[in-house]
Amino acid sequence: MGWYRRHARVLPWRADPQREDDRGRVDPYHVLVSEAMLQQTQVATVVDYFQRFIRALPTVFELAAADEQRVLSLWQGLGYYRRARHLHRAARALVDQHGGTIPRNAAKLAALPGIGPYTAGAVASIAFQQREAVVDGNVARVLARLEAIEAVIDEPATRRHLWRLAAALLPSRRPGDFNQAMMELGATLCRPRSPACGDCPVAALCRAHQCGLERQLPRRRPRRQPQTVEHHIVAIERGGRWLLEKRPDDGLWAGMWQLPVNETLDGEPAAPALVGWVHSRYGLDIAPPATAANFTHRTTHRTIHFHLWQASTHGGRLRRGTAALWRRLDQLEDLPLANPQRCAITTLQGC
DNA sequence: AATGCGGGGCG
DNA sequence: CGCCCAGCATT
Incomplete structure (x- = not known):
């Protein structure tokens, strides 16, 4: 967590992690929009889209009132356009059924269209400091290396194991920052190809690194040929x-x-x-x-x-x-x- | 359990 | 080039 406070990137949907008093000032709507955009999409790609989207539709009410075509226009070029339509429908559900407030509870979040286990945990922990774990591609890689998990990471059984691990590691203090720290670690140091173990704050605890296995893990199921x-x-x-x-x-x-x-x-x-x-x-x-x-x-x-x-x-x-x-x-x-x-x-x- | 869904970053 | 990315819905 000390590492995260020092190295976290400053991102438009995130409070400045170096300012203690900023915690809790993030806008849940901003977190929701950013997490929808970040599904299967790298941070660097999302930043500009996020800023344009929030400028155009600053609150959940404007999003709910917008035409679907307008939402898709704001998403144009980002890919996986289903995400935009789901987010739009989620906003309408929030305005119609929750008075425009975003639920703090992960189960209620997961009931919204386009929000699965990851996004529900991310919004609950980051926007509302709820004690919810997350496992995304970054966290899965970090955990697979930390614990030297050799099972194929895409298998449902392995995913369940990773979620249990993430939940067990999750501290009760600042769970949102912990989750973001894990993802940040995966994105910036514990990278898929060239892990920077020399700079990693937990290299001494990492079983893959001890065995020199970090480049072989995690194992993935082969993809079908395009x-x-x-x-x-x-x-x-x-x-x-x-x-x-x-x-x-x-x-x-x-x-x-x-x-x-x-x-x-x-x-x-x-x-x-x-x-x-x-x-x-x-x-x-x-x-x-x-x-x-x-x-x-x-x-x-x-x-x-x-x-x-x-x-x-x-x-x-x-x-x-x-x-x-x-x-x-x-x-x-x-x-x-x-x-x-x-x-x-x-x-x-x-x- | 498998598949479809975009586009870009990066070695 | 190939691999992977703050996943989810559907079958």
């Missing part, structure tokens, strides 16, 4: 405006907007196939599209080869089941777009 798929973006222009549509409410990039994308054509599509597809799906007649660009987008689970095609249409009546509209490319600020779509649109603007 699939490679082809997505064909057909950018359709009519009189300076382009067709945009909203993606379905589930699956990849749910609720985000896009230029029309064909995700089913395998192999070499050829422009004629896309002409037929646009006709059948949108009811629009286009000239055979021309290639504008190709780029690759990688996520954890798949590699997507994007083929950007450009076409124009004159007549035809738009047929569409879900939301679609024609827009100038410099007037898309209100439409949340995932990164590959932003990339495609930037390319078109350069054409």
Whole structure:
């Protein structure tokens, strides 16, 4: 804890840990938003998003009153957009059922959408000084090394063991700071690849370090190989405006907007196939599209080869089941777009 | 118990 | 490149 007080990073959702009197002054709403953003996302990536989000929606009431599209726009580029929709729904539940106050109790927190065991423990301990343990990726790695746990860390039995360990180590004084200290240790010293055991305050207690095993631990289950798929973006222009549509409410990039994308054509599509597809799906007649660009987008689970095609249409009546509209490319600020779509649109603007 | 869900940092 | 990140919901 002394180490944490000296080395903790100053972060916008955190009270300055070097100022004793700041404890308890954190805004629970800030903690909630930051923890949602931090799920599977590194601190450095989150900082700017967090500041922009809080500036735009400073309290749970503004978040609850906001349109989902606006929340997604504030999340645009951060990934895992389900988190944004869950957070939005959680805010509405809090305003409707709790008068806008965030519960201090971990079980009540965990009942909210998007809040699981980790986030519930984090909010309860950090925002409300409740004695709740947390195990995130950092804590799991720190504990696995401290105790030289060789079991595969992703297994449910191992997770349960780690939670029991974390709970046993948790002090009754300042549990929130303890939890943050463990995570900070994992993020800054007890790193996955190159652990800085020389600087670690608990190296003398670390069984992995004593055995020289720190680089082998924790053990993880091998991941499935990412699939490679082809997505064909057909950018359709009519009189300076382009067709945009909203993606379905589930699956990849749910609720985000896009230029029309064909995700089913395998192999070499050829422009004629896309002409037929646009006709059948949108009811629009286009000239055979021309290639504008190709780029690759990688996520954890798949590699997507994007083929950007450009076409124009004159007549035809738009047929569409879900939301679609024609827009100038410099007037898309209100439409949340995932990164590959932003990339495609930037390319078109350069054409 | 397994899978889907983004995007970026870093060696 | 590959691995991992202040996880969660769904099946």
